[in-house]
Structure formats: C-alpha cells, structure tokens
Amino acid sequence: MGTGAFNNLLMSVQGLIGILNNTSGVLMETVVNLKTRSHGEGPKAEEAARHLEEIQGDLDKMRTKIDALKEFFVQVKSKWSQPKDRVIGYAVWAPAISIATPPYSYTKDVCVVKLDEEKFTNFKGNVLDLGACRPICL
Amino acid sequence: MRAGPSVCRWSILTAYISGPEIEAGKFINLMYPHVDAPSEFDYPEDRLLKLRGILSADFKGDSVRRVIKHGLTTLTTIGNLSGFESHVRRYFGMGVRDSVEAAIYSDDSDSGPFSRGGDSGSIIVDAPGQFVALLTSGTGQSDSTDITFGTPMYWLWDILKEKFPGADLDFDEKD
Numbered sequence: 559m560g561t562g563a564f565n566n567l568l569m570s571v572q573g574l575i576g577i578l579n580n581t582s583g584v585l586m587e588t589v590v591n592l593k594t595r596s597h598g599e600g601p602k603a604e605e606a607a608r609h610l611e612e613i614q615g616d617l618d619k620m621r622t623k624i625d626a627l628k629e630f631f632v633q634v635k636s637k638w639s640q641p642k643d644r645v646i647g648y649a650v651w652a653p654a655i656s657i658a659t660p661p662y663s664y665t666k667d668v669c670v671v672k673l674d675e676e677k678f679t680n681f682k683g684n685v686l687d688l689g690a691c692r693p694i695c696l
Numbered sequence: 697m698r699a700g701p702s703v704c705r706w707s708i709l710t711a712y713i714s715g716p717e718i719e720a721g722k723f724i725n726l727m728y729p730h731v732d733a734p735s736e737f738d739y740p741e742d743r744l745l746k747l748r749g750i751l752s753a754d755f756k757g758d759s760v761r762r763v764i765k766h767g768l769t770t771l772t773t774i775g776n777l778s779g780f781e782s783h784v785r786r787y788f789g790m791g792v793r794d795s796v797e798a799a800i801y802s803d804d805s806d807s808g809p810f811s812r813g814g815d816s817g818s819i820i821v822d823a824p825g826q827f828v829a830l831l832t833s834g835t836g837q838s839d840s841t842d843i844t845f846g847t848p849m850y851w852l853w854d855i856l857k858e859k860f861p862g863a864d865l866d867f868d869e870k871d
Contacts, residue, residue, distance in 0.1 A: 651859055657795040664847045665795050665832045666855065667816075683867035685744040686821050687766045689717045 559644050571631045578624050585617040647673035717771045726774045727762050727823055737762070737823035747819075748866050750849050751826045763800055763822050765831060767815030775800040775810035775844065777820075777828060784833075784845060797845035798829045809834070811844040820846050827853070827865065 559567070592613060595606035638644055651670040659666040718726070720739050727737035740746065745764070761777040782799040800820060802810045811818070811834055818831040829846030856863055 659795075662851060663794065663796040664851050665797065665845075666847065666852070667832055668830070668852060668856070670856065670860065682744065684747040684865060686747060686764060686819065686825070687772065688723060688740070688743045688745055688764070689766075689772050 559638075561641065564638065564644065568631065568635060571627055571634070575624055575627050575631070578620055578627070582617055582620045582624065585613055585620065588613050589617060645674070646677045647671045718774070723774075727764075745821065745825050747821055747825045747827060749824075749826045750853055750865070751822055751828045753848070753850055761822055761828075763820050763828050765811065765815070765818045765820045767811055767818035767831065769812045769814035770809065773802070773808070773810050775802050775820075777822070782843070782845060797832065798848050800829075800844040800846065801842070809842065809844070815844075819849075820844075 589610065592606050592610040596603050596610050648671065649669050650672045653666065653668070655665075655667045657665045720743075724737065724739050751761075760779075762774060763777045764772065764774050766772045778799040778801065782797045783794065784797050785794050800810050802808065811831055816831055816833065819827060820829045820831055822828050827849040829848050830852055831844060831846045834844045835842050853865070
C-alpha cells in the first residue's frame with residue numbers, strides 16, 4: 559500500500575466515524591424525546607416505550623461500532639504508518655509479459671511474491687473476500 | 697510459507713470500510729445458474745470463500761458457470777464463464793497482437809460490468825471455490841467493460857510449478 563492509498567484509508571475511517579457520530583447524535587435526541595413521551599398512561603405512551611427500546615438498541619450498536627473504528631484507526635496509524643511497515647514481501651520472479659504464449663496462445667502476466675510470514679499472523683490460506691464486515695488481516 | 701500467489705492482500709481493509717457490496721441473501725440467489733438447478737454454492741458464514749483446487753480444462757464446452765472475483769476497483773462481482781475461448785486481437789501502432797483468453801461476461805445490463813480498469817490481477821473463482829483464471833483485460837475502454845478476459849489458471853499454474861516445483865495452492869488447516 560502506497561502513501562496515498564494509506565492516507566486515503568485513514569481518511570475514510572475518520573470520515574465513517576464522523577458520519578456515525580452524526581447519526582448517533584440524532585438517535586440520542588430521539589431517545590430523549592421518546593423518554594419524555596413514554597412517561598404517562600395510554601397506548602401512545604406504551605408505543606413510545608416500545609419504540610424507545612428499539613432506538614436505544616440501535617444507538618448502543620452504533621456506539622460499539624464507533625469504538626471499534628476508533629481502535630482500528632489507532633492501531634493502523636501506530637503500526638502501519640511507516641512505509642517500511644507496509645512491506646509484506648518481495649518479488650522473486652517477474653517474467654516479461656507475453657501475450658500469445660505458445661503453445662496455447664494465452665497471456666502470461668504473472669509475478670511471484672515471497673511473503674513475509676511474520677506479517678501474516680492470522681493467515682487463513684487462500685480465500686476470496688465476498689465483502690467482509692470486519693477486519694481479519696491485522 | 698510456501699511460495700504462491702496471495703489472493704488476500706489488502707482487499708480486507710478496503711472492504712471493512714465499504715461493507716458488504718452484495719448482501720448474503722442476494723448473493724446466494726445470484727449464484728444459482730438456473731431456477732431448477734441445484735447450486736454448488738454455499739455462502740460462508742465469515743464471508744470468506746475458501747479456495748481449493750483448479751478448474752480443469754474440461755470446462756470448455758460447458759454451458760454456463762457462475763464465477764466470482766474481488767478486485768480493487770469493482771470489488772466483489774459475479775459473472776458467467778463462457779464455455780468458449782475468445783481469440784482476442786489487439787491493435788497497436790506497430791501492428792496487431794493476438795492471444796487466446798478465457799471470457800467472462802456479466803449477468804445483465806443492470807448488474808454492471810464484471811470488471812473495470814484496476815481489477816487486473818484479480819483471481820476469478822467458481823462456486824465451489826476452484827481457481828478459474830487470472831484477470832488480464834477486457835473489451836472496450838477502461839471505464840466500462842463488456843467482456844472480461846483472463847488467463848486460465850490450469851495453464852498458468854503449470855508454468856509456475858515448472859519454476860517453483862514445491863509450490864502448492866492448497867493450504868492445510870494445520871498451517
């Protein structure tokens with residue numbers, strides 16, 4: 559990961575924290591509002607109480623998410639800021655690109671990289687990411 | 697660690713920020729080739745499809761095979777592997793260059809292209825998690841691609857095995 563991409567990553571984490579903070583601000587106001595309405599008698603108060611429980615749950619989840627993102631940000635910034643920290647291996651074989659490689663005329667465009675085993679403490683083997691929700695490579 | 701291409705790399709970090717691009721339920725639906733055919737696809741609970749084995753050359757002549765890739769530009773997309781090879785002619789100032797490629801086309805006009813510029817080098821796999829091809833190029837301009845081309849993995853892996861005889865794509869659980 560180059561410096562530009564790394565800074566983009568940090569910025570996108572910060573941006574996401576900002577957005578979640580905005581949303582949780584709105585949710586907090588809703589919670590205060592619903593609390594007032596749930597005091598009292600009648601079906602409206604009961605409905606407000608049910609709704610309050612739901613929103614409170616959403617708010618708790620969002621706060622957990624924000625905390626996780628903050629921790630992630632600190633970890634990435636402290637451990638990966640130096641370009642040399644982001645070196646995960648080196649190329650051991652990079653043959654010239656050849657299209658129409660005999661005998662089947664396929665394109666040969668490959669590079670073999672020897673990875674630094676110490677950088678892969680959570681190595682899971684070869685997997686394809688279908689759209690991960692949580693970091694597993696750090 | 698054995699030598700061999702890593703397909704994990706930095707995609708995890710990117711995906712963490714962007715979240716899942718295709719929700720699990722929809723993903724499973726998309727992986728069914730036909731309404732009446734059983735799917736070979738089993739959506740992994742941790743969203744990481746374990747890769748094992750290489751699709752053999754016998755796929756040529758098959759009807760449709762659903763394939764998946766996760767690239768830097770278009771992230772996770774699903775496409776159809778053609779049972780035919782494509783003979784591609786590229787025009788340069790100095791003349792033409794021909795090559796043969798495995799071809800992948802996207803599902804329909806709604807789903808967008810299977811790949812765009814910047815996705816090159818992504819590994820393309822099928823529903824059971826077999827290595828299918830390494831993404832090389834596509835038709836059209838770099839901002840949109842109608843057909844994606846790739847180098848078949850069964851052929852490429854033979855070249856790599858020749859250079860690195862001990863190389864193995866399948867990692868045991870105990871590793």
